[in-house]
Amino acid sequence: MDSLALLEKLCNAHGISGYEDEVRDLIISEVEETADSVKVDRMGNVIAVRKGDEKKVMLAAHMDEIGFMVKHVEEKGFLRVTPIGGWFSQTVLNQRCFVHTRDGKITGVFGCKPPHIMKEDERKKVIKIEDMFIDVGAESREEVEEMGIEIGCPVTLDRELAKLGKNRVTGKAIDDRAGVAAVIEAFRSAECEATLYAVFTVQEEVGLKGARTSAFSINPDMAIAVDVCVATDFPGVNVNQEINLGKGPALTVVDASGRGLIAHRSVLRLLRETAEKNEIPYQLEVGEGGTTDATAIHLTREGIPSGVVSIPARYIHTPVEVIDMKDYENTVKLLSKSLERCEKYMKF
Numbered sequence: 001m002d003s004l005a006l007l008e009k010l011c012n013a014h015g016i017s018g019y020e021d022e023v024r025d026l027i028i029s030e031v032e033e034t035a036d037s038v039k040v041d042r043m044g045n046v047i048a049v050r051k052g053d054e055k056k057v058m059l060a061a062h063m064d065e066i067g068f069m070v071k072h073v074e075e076k077g078f079l080r081v082t083p084i085g086g087w088f089s090q091t092v093l094n095q096r097c098f099v100h101t102r103d104g105k106i107t108g109v110f111g112c113k114p115p116h117i118m119k120e121d122e123r124k125k126v127i128k129i130e131d132m133f134i135d136v137g138a139e140s141r142e143e144v145e146e147m148g149i150e151i152g153c154p155v156t157l158d159r160e161l162a163k164l165g166k167n168r169v170t171g172k173a174i175d176d177r178a179g180v181a182a183v184i185e186a187f188r189s190a191e192c193e194a195t196l197y198a199v200f201t202v203q204e205e206v207g208l209k210g211a212r213t214s215a216f217s218i219n220p221d222m223a224i225a226v227d228v229c230v231a232t233d234f235p236g237v238n239v240n241q242e243i244n245l246g247k248g249p250a251l252t253v254v255d256a257s258g259r260g261l262i263a264h265r266s267v268l269r270l271l272r273e274t275a276e277k278n279e280i281p282y283q284l285e286v287g288e289g290g291t292t293d294a295t296a297i298h299l300t301r302e303g304i305p306s307g308v309v310s311i312p313a314r315y316i317h318t319p320v321e322v323i324d325m326k327d328y329e330n331t332v333k334l335l336s337k338s339l340e341r342c343e344k345y346m347k348f
């Protein structure tokens, strides 16, 4: 299967934080053949291992996507939800969604007043998620219950991956299924002397939780998180920083102004020197907002040298995230080549 088909399958799967089941099953079926072992730990992380020598290297990509959870069903059958993960509320208005029940998924829509009956000041106001509601086509609370919907049902947006122009794709959950796909491909192809742990983490979007527990149990000598990062190459962005689509994976130098991760200098050196050796384009990122699994991993036990490789993405945390497949392919290549040389950079 080619990269695009793999990415499509992963992005079109649904799984908010803590409810990653569908994505987990897909991943297991994709790594089973190459792995010496695959296990699901107590938190739900998938840990695939390819045995090598006594040194341990960990790749991490998160399985969860941002979404919502049903918190209340109104008498007339409308659902109220709480956000799981960081949404900009205006993104959510009038989206089609799925409410996931024990018996399958139910289509719903985030409704709102049409412009015809909005007052002048209402048009200017940002509508909060707590004031929004989901219409699942039911006429009453009883009908909603008959559909199998109850408090606690996860909700995800309904959006399938599509090609955009020559090399780009758009869809939901590219954060971080693009990272998941890249880790799967690197796991399959890398000729790594160290023992390789590919970890597909749970609950990143709500506090880097799966990364924390899996890094503790694996206790790797080095870790690389693979995620998406904020591209700044579109109209209306006023930051003194340039991350472009199509110019290669971004290597984090620091994120969250150093409050998240200050990439370990050896890991950063490994990534840069490998890119240069193999003529893989890359960009350096000094980020001020947002962070990744590496933030939790590097503070595990007595400290784990960690870095981040990111695929630049536009419109992150919307259902129309965009990446360039050239960046994706270069990310896979960079990971795979770095794994082959990583032991040289493990002398701390």
Ligand code: CO
Pocket (backbone or CB within 6 Å): 175, 205, 317
């Ligand atoms: Co995210």
Ligand code: ZN
Pocket (backbone or CB within 6 Å): 062, 175, 176, 204, 227, 228
């Ligand atoms: Zn992410």
